[in-house]
Amino acid sequence: MQGRPYRPNIVPPLPEFRMQCKQPFNTTGVEYTITLWVKGKGPNPEKAYIILFIYPITRGIQVELDDNQSCDLFLMSLRKFCSRRGFPALMLSDNTTTFVAVSEYLKTISENPRVKEHLLDIKCNWKFIPARAPWFGAIWERLMGLLKLCLKKIVGQALLSFEELTCILVELKGIINDRPLSYMPGDLNQLEILTSNH
Template identity: 40%
Template sequence: MYGDIIKEQERRHFIEKVEETKLPTNRPVHYIPHHPVSKESSTTPIRIVYDCSCKDGRDNPSLNECLESHPPVMNDITGILMRFRAKKYATTSDLEKAFLQIQLDEKDRDATETERKKDLLRSDEIENAKFLWIRYTQGKIFSDEINCIDNSTKRKTLVRQLKKLFLDEKQLLRCGGRRIDNATVGETVKFPYLLPAKDRLTHLIVLEAHENTLHSGINITLAYIQQTFWIPKLRQCVKSILMKCVTCRKVIGKSYPAPEIPPLPKERVQDATPFSITGVDFTGALTTRNRHNEESKVYICLFTCAVTRAVHLELVYDLSEESFLLCFRRFVSRRSVPKIMMSDNALTFKAASNEISRLCNSRKVKENIQNYGIEWKFIPNRAPWFGGMWERMIGLRKY
């Protein structure tokens, strides 16, 4: 898709192809890097971004620095648009690819060269790019050390610490002094490249080494990096970067701490007569055998006091409305009428969730409860810990 966009811009004369033999030699030529940027759009999911601030070297200016600057014209454009609104008729239009419609003079087109690679990058190109970034970083951070080595002047602190610091044939700073000059290992292991601890290139190298070692620990990442590079305070650098690794934090990070236990609700701790605040729940099905040796299922309806933790059990043959009302009447006859009744929400049940939901939310049950002047409370959805006072009693009844 990226190649198709390049061809489309070439077809519409936004850009033009230039042969290498036609490149001028008597005036400067800028090579502009470009890369794709994807976005969620149905019309232009991928667009090309040209980096005109890129430099070929430390002493070479970028294209943006060579262009003549002018005062902003957005205010003038706003004034023109406002004059359009003051008239009776006004026309508006949308310019497709507005900035690409600007055509450069033929003599100025050499300053906007871009190089397009049809094939994948070769290994030697990747290696040259790596040496380029190392040379740029060393020249930016260790310029005094490089001058000290070239001119043999008074040695800097870093040069005194690394006595065998030297420049190789590619003008890259390398370190010696590992005492493994005669070992059968690679040259980069004997004489690693010097890099600063706090630099973007060092950060990327540490991340790459961490991923290549399959997100191993600090020591393995250190050993992998030291085969090629010598970085002062490397352990601190690697440790600070690995602490921010999302993949490692998911594996070795601490689990989310459990929230503090909230205080008990006021219904559980206030002075009240037994069963004035009652929780109710059903046990699972129990298998019984009658005198005719026939098996049948029964259920236990458990009423528990929220204050004294007293328990009242009633046996029911099914989970119907009539069975629950009879069971509730027997409980009221024995333990008096409660003021507040609490029960599970339907979402907390497992096997009998549908039946309990229909039972507790039925109109007939609610009308009978209102006749007694009882307030019925349901615990919140997806919060089974609110019903712990009767769930614990249900568990004890099973044994």
């Protein structure tokens, strides 16, 4: 009887980088997503870390696997990514409270003189999204959720080698980038599905 009508939250406008029609990989998000155990050289399993490169405009992903979170290995992953997809003008990384450890690590990496020098060479600007602003990283969270779901269904509790896991991640990247996004305009009788790989 005394309740007031529900007033939905006002959603802020989309950031400019999501609205500008530029090259597909001009803006890229990066995040360490999942820590997995792989077969080690000895009897004990070792950790492996998945680096997820996300394209907010095309909603595609690129996946890399590292065996530790060192600056040198991240720099090599970044160089591999740039060699395959081109140099992004803007790199974004997550900065929410749930990923404090990862964002602090990424801040440390981006402050490293070698990484700064490399980013200046390729004219890349690195920004952290604001904390407690889920609309900035909603696409990334969704794509990470898809990747985790696929990994859970394929790998389950199995302990794979680093090479086997790398192979599975490359296959999953292809599957996720082939998911339908929309229909391409054209003949109604022969509609073609638009995917991230287009």
